[in-house]
Structures are given as C-alpha cells and as structure tokens.
Amino acid sequence: MIVEPQTPKHLLEIKNLVKYFDISGGLLEQLHLKGGRIARKRTVVKAVNDVTLSILPGETLAVVGESGCGKSTLARTVLGLYPPTSGEIFYAGQRIDGLSPKAMMPYRTKMQMVFQDPYASLNPRMSVRQILEEPLRFHHPEVSGNDVRDKVAQVMTQVGVRPGWADNYPHEFSGGQRQRISLARALMVDPQFIAADEPIAALDVSIQAQILNLLMDAQEQRGLTYLFISHDLSVVKHIATRVAVMYLGTLCELTTTDELFGSPLHPYTQALLSAIPRLGVSKQGSHVKLTGDVPTPINLPSGCVFHGRCTFAQDRCRQEIPTLIEPETGRFVACHGVQEGRL
16 A cells, blocks of 8 residues: 655645735824715734745744834744634634633744743843743643643853843843753743743844844754744854745745755845845845835735835736745745746
C-alpha cells in the first residue's frame, strides 16, 4: 500500500482577517453639516485588510512594513487582545476567533506575547518574582509553592537574569534586562507560540543582538513558533524563516527569507530592501525612491493601496484591488504587474 505524504499541519492559520477601529467619538462629534442638512459621519481606521497567512510549527514568520501598516494590530488580533472585525483564526486546526473568555482560556497558555516596551508591560508595583509567579499560579493553581519558586529560578536563569534578583522591581533593571524578564514571563506557562512585537526596537544595538540570540536559543530548546514583528529588515534576515510584507494593512508579499532578500517581487518590497544601508555600497542607482503622498488607513485609495507611490502603476492598479497569487510554489504576491508579467 502506497502512503501519500501528508502536508505539515499549520500551527496558526489566518484567513481573510479584517480589523477596523471606529474612532468617530460621541454622537455630537459625528454630526456635521452636509448640503444644508445635519448628517452623521463615522470615522473608521482600516488597520488590517483581508490578510491570509499561516505559520508552521517551529518556524519564525516575520511581519515587516512601515510604522502604521498594521503589524502590531495583526499580532494583537491573532492573540485575541482585539476582536476581529471579520475573518477566521485557527490554532492547531481549531477556530479560536469569537471564543468567549472562558473558552479561550486553554489557549492563553499556548499563545503568549512579548511587547515592545518592557517598562510599560511590567507592573511597576510588583517584584520580578510576583510578575513571573502570577501567570503560573493563575493558569496552574495546582502547582505547589516550592515548584513555582523553582520554576521562577529556572526560567530566570534561562533568560540570563540572576535568580537572586527576583525580589527587585522593574525600575531597578536596564532595558535589556526588563525585556529578558518579559520573555521569562511568557515562558513561565510553557507556550508553543509567541508573538514578539518589536521586542528589540527600544534597545541598544549590542543588547539587541543578545535578545535575538536569547529568542533563538529559547526556540531551539523549547520548539517555539514565533510571529516576529519588526521594521528592521537586517534583524529579520537574521532570525526569520519566512517574511510577510505589509503596507497599509494589506499583505503585499509572503515568501522565504532567502527569496525575499534575493529576488523581491513586489515594488514596495524592492523599495524597502533598497533602503537598507550597506557598508561600501553606494545607494546611487540602486536606491528606490518612493514619491507621492502617503495615504492613511482612514481613507484608503481605490485599487492597489500602493499605486500612489508605485512607479509601475497603471490604470488597472488604480481601479482593481490585486489578489494574492502564487507565481512560484510557496511564494505569494499581490501585484497586478507581477501577475501580468511586466515586473
């Protein structure tokens, strides 16, 4: 009997995810005069628009793009911190969007998040010991006090913070040490998946390398899967398995790290990569300079959201929203120029 090879099961799947924020304010703020009559106008931020992607167990998927492109909103929506406006989210084959807080509880230990600013995400009134013990005591009240203390010491050692400092408070640590503590808090419940939202953006360059190595060591030791949010492409090249490029809440390109840095397809991806500084290499002639006004997620342009800054845009780009196509196996891009073969 011939057994056909099975497709690897995705740990996380996102299908047509949409997240909008209504910032209209109160009723009086929504009212305005239009044509001599009072009309009501709602203001909506379209942060994430129809994003579809998946993550395999043990890989690191990096999401990159300019500030305000929806990277952090995507991560927070996936973890249930924001309810999605529409779309579907699956974890290990189980749909988790729309679950009640009680039904979502078993997934809280499997899915954790490391935030960009550790000083803001750590409670200043709690010692490191209290911060690390809290998630374990909440999710596993059956664990004895001695075992909890042993786990705190073990995890602190793993992230490179002395267990003897457990009774200190967050303000007594440096930025890099606080970020280590943030990672330790996430690891306390033995998660499978971690969303790291710009975890090294606020740190010095030398400390950034230490935190990156720590993340990769933890992944190797624990078999972790990462959704890594960043705007630093040089960091992404070092840590990511695959890269998703976002622009104004829209997924432009999704492929392996080697393919993205070797031969980017989308014009926006090409512009991002050309902006990376390289020692001994002149930018003249290779740097892609974007022109035109930067649109906002409140008033998205028609057609392709990037057409106003793209030198290859044509009438179709201004009128029709491109769909995500797969020109090569495992490689996805949303661009009419690529689809038509002119790019």
